[in-house]
Amino acid sequence: MTNPVYIRIVEDIKHKINNGSLKPSDAVPSENALCKEYGASRMTIRKGLSVLAKDGYIYSIPGKGSFVRMPELNKYTIFYDEMKNSINTVDQSRLLEVTIIMPDEKLAGELQTTRNKNVVVIRRLFYTEGKPIAYDIKYLLYSKGMPIVEKEIEQATFPEIISGSMSAFSLKKELTIYAQIPDKEIKNHLNIYDELALLVVEQKIYNEDNKPMGLCVTYFRGDYIKLKGNSE
Amino acid sequence: MTNPVYIRIVEDIKHKINNGSLKPSDAVPSENALCKEYGASRMTIRKGLSVLAKDGYIYSIPGKGSFVRMPELNKYTIFYDEMKNSINTVDQSRLLEVTIIMPDEKLAGELQTTRNKNVVVIRRLFYTEGKPIAYDIKYLLYSKGMPIVEKEIEQATFPEIISGSMSAFSLKKELTIYAQIPDKEIKNHLNIYDELALLVVEQKIYNEDNKPMGLCVTYFRGDYIKLKGNSE
DNA sequence: AAGTGGTCTAGACCACCAC
DNA sequence: TGGTGGTCTAGACCACTTT
Numbered sequence: 001m002t003n004p005v006y007i008r009i010v011e012d013i014k015h016k017i018n019n020g021s022l023k024p025s026d027a028v029p030s031e032n033a034l035c036k037e038y039g040a041s042r043m044t045i046r047k048g049l050s051v052l053a054k055d056g057y058i059y060s061i062p063g064k065g066s067f068v069r070m071p072e073l074n075k076y077t078i079f080y081d082e083m084k085n086s087i088n089t090v091d092q093s094r095l096l097e098v099t100i101i102m103p104d105e106k107l108a109g110e111l112q113t114t115r116n117k118n119v120v121v122i123r124r125l126f127y128t129e130g131k132p133i134a135y136d137i138k139y140l141l142y143s144k145g146m147p148i149v150e151k152e153i154e155q156a157t158f159p160e161i162i163s164g165s166m167s168a169f170s171l172k173k174e175l176t177i178y179a180q181i182p183d184k185e186i187k188n189h190l191n192i193y194d195e196l197a198l199l200v201v202e203q204k205i206y207n208e209d210n211k212p213m214g215l216c217v218t219y220f221r222g223d224y225i226k227l228k229g230n231s232e
Numbered sequence: 233m234t235n236p237v238y239i240r241i242v243e244d245i246k247h248k249i250n251n252g253s254l255k256p257s258d259a260v261p262s263e264n265a266l267c268k269e270y271g272a273s274r275m276t277i278r279k280g281l282s283v284l285a286k287d288g289y290i291y292s293i294p295g296k297g298s299f300v301r302m303p304e305l306n307k308y309t310i311f312y313d314e315m316k317n318s319i320n321t322v323d324q325s326r327l328l329e330v331t332i333i334m335p336d337e338k339l340a341g342e343l344q345t346t347r348n349k350n351v352v353v354i355r356r357l358f359y360t361e362g363k364p365i366a367y368d369i370k371y372l373l374y375s376k377g378m379p380i381v382e383k384e385i386e387q388a389t390f391p392e393i394i395s396g397s398m399s400a401f402s403l404k405k406e407l408t409i410y411a412q413i414p415d416k417e418i419k420n421h422l423n424i425y426d427e428l429a430l431l432v433v434e435q436k437i438y439n440e441d442n443k444p445m446g447l448c449v450t451y452f453r454g455d456y457i458k459l460k461g462n463s464e
Numbered sequence: 465a466a467g468t469g470g471t472c473t474a475g476a477c478c479a480c481c482a483c
Numbered sequence: 484t485g486g487t488g489g490t491c492t493a494g495a496c497c498a499c500t501t502t
Contacts, residue, residue, distance in 0.1 A: 004489080004490060004491090005490080005491080006490080006491090014401075017399065017401050018399045018401050018402045018440065019399065020399055030467075030468065030469085031468075031469065032467080032468080040491080040492085041491060041492045041493060041494090042492090042493085042494095043275070043490095043491070043492070043493090044490080044491055044492080046469085046470090047490085047491090049469095050282070054286050057401065060468095060469060060470090061468090061469080061499095061500090062468070062469045062470065062498070062499055062500085063467085063468050063469065063498070063499035063500040063501085064468065064469080064499085064500060064501085065467095065468060065469075066468095066469080071395075071400040071401050071403075072311075073313075073389070073391035073392065073395065073400060073403075074311050074312055074313040074389070074391065075309060075310075075311055076309070076310045076311075076312055076405065076407045077307060077308070077309055077310075078307075078308050078309075078310055078407070078461060079304075079306050079307055079308075080306055080308055080461075081305075081306040157305070157306070159305035159306065160305065163303075163305065167249070167250050167251065167252055168303040168305060169246075169249050169250050169289065169303050170250045171303075171305075171463070172462065172463055172464065173308065173462060173463040174460065174461070174462045174463075175308045175310070175459075175460065175461035175462065176458050176459070176460055176461075177409060177431070177458065177459040177460075177461070178431060178454060178457065178458045178459070179411035179412075179429040179430060179431035179432075179452075179454035180411075180429050180454050180455075181427050181428065181429050181454075195413050195427060196413065197411035197412050197413050197429035197430065197454070198411060198429065199409070199410060199411035199431075200411075208250065220411075222410060222411035222412050222413075222429070223412075225410065226408050226409065226410045227407075227408070227409040227410070228406065228407065228408055228409075229310060229312075229406070229407035229408075229409070230404070230405060230406045230407065231403070231404055231405040231406075232404065236470080236471060236472090237471080237472080238471080238472090262486075262487065262488085263487075263488065264486080264487080272472080272473085273472065273473045273474060273475090274473090274474085274475095275471095275472070275473070275474090276471080276472055276473080278488085278489090279471085279472090281488095292487095292488060292489090293480095293481090293487090293488080294479070294480055294481085294487070294488045294489065295479070295480035295481040295482085295486085295487050295488065296480085296481065296482090296487065296488080297486095297487060297488075298487095298488080
């Protein structure tokens with residue numbers, strides 16, 4: 001069970017970077033030098049270097065060489081889904097309303113459209129063990145072929161609803177996370193009587209031409225959600 | 233300015249996936265078939281497929297073929313740094329305290345250590361335009377070579393402090409985000425007199441052996457921070 | 465001119481899978 | 484057994500950077 005040559009190259013160089021013998025912006029030995037060092041062909045060395053580049057360890061400049069990359073200390077990956085979180089899972093959702101409106105100035109701006117376009121509004125409540133834990137509002141630009149079927153809406157997440165009418169690969173998404181105090185309407189929906197903070201998550205979905213397709217705002221009870229992310 | 237052959241392959245297949253003629257779990261044509269289709273050698277075709285794999289469009293199973301991947305609808309990337317956010321930047325930070333303590337049960341558990349180990353505690357306040365907007369507590373497992381220099385601490389972010397004493401590449405990090413109501417101590421520090429929600433961000437940093445190196449909890453005034461993330 | 469990385473070829477052998 | 488992807492070679496030409 002000996003490893004392929006290119007994997008050995010990857011491990012060796014990762015090791016040198018991790019123990020400090022290769023530091024950020026240092027040059028990695030040239031491809032020809034590595035060919036001799038490992039007695040391998042250049043394509044094999046390049047395979048190893050491409051893995052290191054893919055993993056964010058090095059970058060290459062044509063005509064100059066390959067260099068150790070500055071690590072991205074503040075990059076995190078987060079898997080967000082309004083129906084699931086790391087404390088609880090939504091086990092029931094209730095559809096409050098599906099309507100079609102003309103957007104006001106602010107919403108039209110958010111969706112980069114005009115006030116005379118149709119916008120589908122979906123309001124839902126999410127429950128965990130019978131208790132309402134989140135209030136959810138979605139605004140979708142109405143497009144042909146969009147199936148507004150109540151049953152589907154009740155269970156689907158925001159990207160799922162949007163991707164029903166188009167390929168999901170070309171979607172671009174933005175997430176905005178903040179905290180605020182609930183207003184009266186939300187207090188009513190979520191049965192909040194005391195002081196309690198809300199975690200608010202906004203999702204905005206764009207098509208491949210960077211045109212907004214929809215906006216989704218979810219107001220979570222602060223005591224019922226934690227978002228988790230990690231590096232790698 | 234004709235593109236390399238492997239780029240044409242990448243673009244063609246991405247296009248087929250985006251317009252739906254190749255759907256998730258569909259098989260991509262075999263490497264030999266693509267060789268004939270593009271009149272290219274197998275290594276060139278493989279280069280194209282490896283780019284598609286790196287970008288998350290396809291995956292390969294030895295002996296079977298390459299297949300279109302199910303898109304990750306809920307994956308986001310977020311760049312978090314306790315000193316910067318999308319509303320404001322911290323333009324001043326004040327060091328409240330640097331002490332060495334023995335952790336209580338809860339903290340010892342969080343740091344996966346015992347109660348007789350030394351833990352460095354750093355408390356800071358972050359300001360924007362003279363106003364306190366965040367209260368920050370860091371707990372670091374004390375290790376040799378850790379430079380506890382007040383001047384450095386005052387300006388450095390959490391990963392920067394940790395990476396001072398070790399290579400930053402092998403660090404693993406976890407982020408936890410939630411909302412809560414401030415207690416009296418935090419209200420005092422942040423000059424909060426009314427009802428106001430806090431956005432709390434916890435960072436936990438592990439070394440390459442998955443041992444926790446430190447914990448950082450930052451309490452932001454809800455009206456002074458929004459975290460942003462996006463797909464891609 | 466010499467060295468670097470980027471693209472590409474036409475072969476080869478292997479392990480794995482399905483028939 | 485034939486097809487698939489995984490690894491690897493020993494060359495080649497190119498554009499770019501450095502000396």
